[in-house]
């Protein structure tokens with residue numbers, strides 16, 4: 251059933267040659283410039299999307315503010331029921347939306363479908379959560395007093411998402427925010443605007459059936475809207491996914507007005523390959539981690555830190571695996587590696603390879619841009635492997651491309667120190683069958699990342715855990731565990747049911 255073509259995909263998702271947010275049936279206005287969305291798969295124009303102006307933004311915000319007033323009063327389990335229906339609708343549309351993600355963003359169809367599966371999974375998670383927004387109760391130090399805490403919705407949550415997960419990251423934020431009682435305003439990446447409109451169309455149908463005010467789900471398009479969100483005091487929480495460079499700006503701008511942020515920024519994820527590793531398992535984890543999504547996940551494997559005794563063997567199996575990689579149209583299930591998002595990303599990839607060479611890196615698997623039939627978009631590159639030192643400037647930076655840096659270590663402590671010795675702190679992993687090494691890696695003296703895995707690669711985290719990382723990754727946590735707390739404000743309540751008014755800390759205040 252994946253045989254349908256792109257025109258059918260667009261039609262089923264309510265997209266036309268010219269799109270704008272206003273036609274989604276949800277709260278969105280777009281009277282601005284036109285963004286043309288080209289597919290990195292074949293270089294063809296898919297469709298256009300009109301962006302939102304400052305005035306459009308203001309109109310959207312006014313409706314969102316009104317919608318919050320009623321949405322916050324809907325019982326959380328009822329909000330969960332809406333999210334349940336959205337999950338059902340995503341199940342119905344999975345093949346179409348997965349294919350659009352693959353075609354507009356360039357990831358493999360399997361990964362496009364996987365991304366929609368993450369959306370469905372977070373809906374299921376949020377439904378359960380809608381009955382579990384628990385606060386604690388405390389014992390008061392005063393007689394006949396009761397203390398407890400409640401979690402209340404914040405209000406309007408701004409979501410600024412990246413091209414690499416054009417739909418899943420929005421849903422992680424939105425589905426949690428909705429059961430928490432917030433309303434959301436989304437600015438999708440200008441590189442994948444059609445995915446944004448398609449999601450709104452899916453949601454609009456469910457909203458209509460349930461008479462939900464459209465201001466609960468708001469869309470603005472175009473990069474100008476990013477800073478309108480960041481500077482807007484009506485938006486108490488901004489969830490931003492993207493580069494560390496832009497994240498730093500978002501962080502400062504929102505902090506300036508004492509807003510809250512959830513930041514999901516760059517990663518520089520390493521796998522430690524111990525002398526006690528199962529090399530066949532390393533192979534799957536490392537190759538998928540490095541070349542999957544053409545190296546454009548925040549969790550992509552960028553560094554392989556290999557014990558000297560298994561170094562040659564590891565390089566050998568990697569070279570053989572890389573020689574078998576099929577690069578091409580991601581909609582063809584035969585291919586392992588699709589294109590980069592655009593030609594700018596191809597240039598960044600080429601610059602990184604040159605920089606690595608100039609710093610003394612040794613090419614283990616040659617890279618390069620592919621040309622000829624099937625590669626007309628100019629966005630297909632060969633995954634490459636470079637041997638280098640962890641201290642190289644280029645290895646300290648995140649390049650969103652399939653470049654894997656390999657390096658040797660002698661002692662496990664040294665490997666852990668190398669893994670930690672980068673500015674970013676998102677995902678990390680060790681392949682070992684040695685219990686001591688594993689526990690050391692996971693201990694407080696081990697990995698400093700938000701995600702630390704054993705015998706699993708760095709990418710492909712499940713939605714049930716909190717997702718995010720430390721240091722320049724920004725510190726935010728999204729999706730599972732208690733990440734929902736970031737979408738709510740905590741209120742501590744103390745109630746006196748006695749007839750006296752004793753003061754806390756034993757203070758006497760008689761008059």
Ligand code: UN1
Pocket residue numbers: 414415419491546547548549550708709710711712
């Ligand atoms: C991202 O790259 O922005 O862990 C998110 C993973 C995915 C999410 C990545 N579940 O690779």
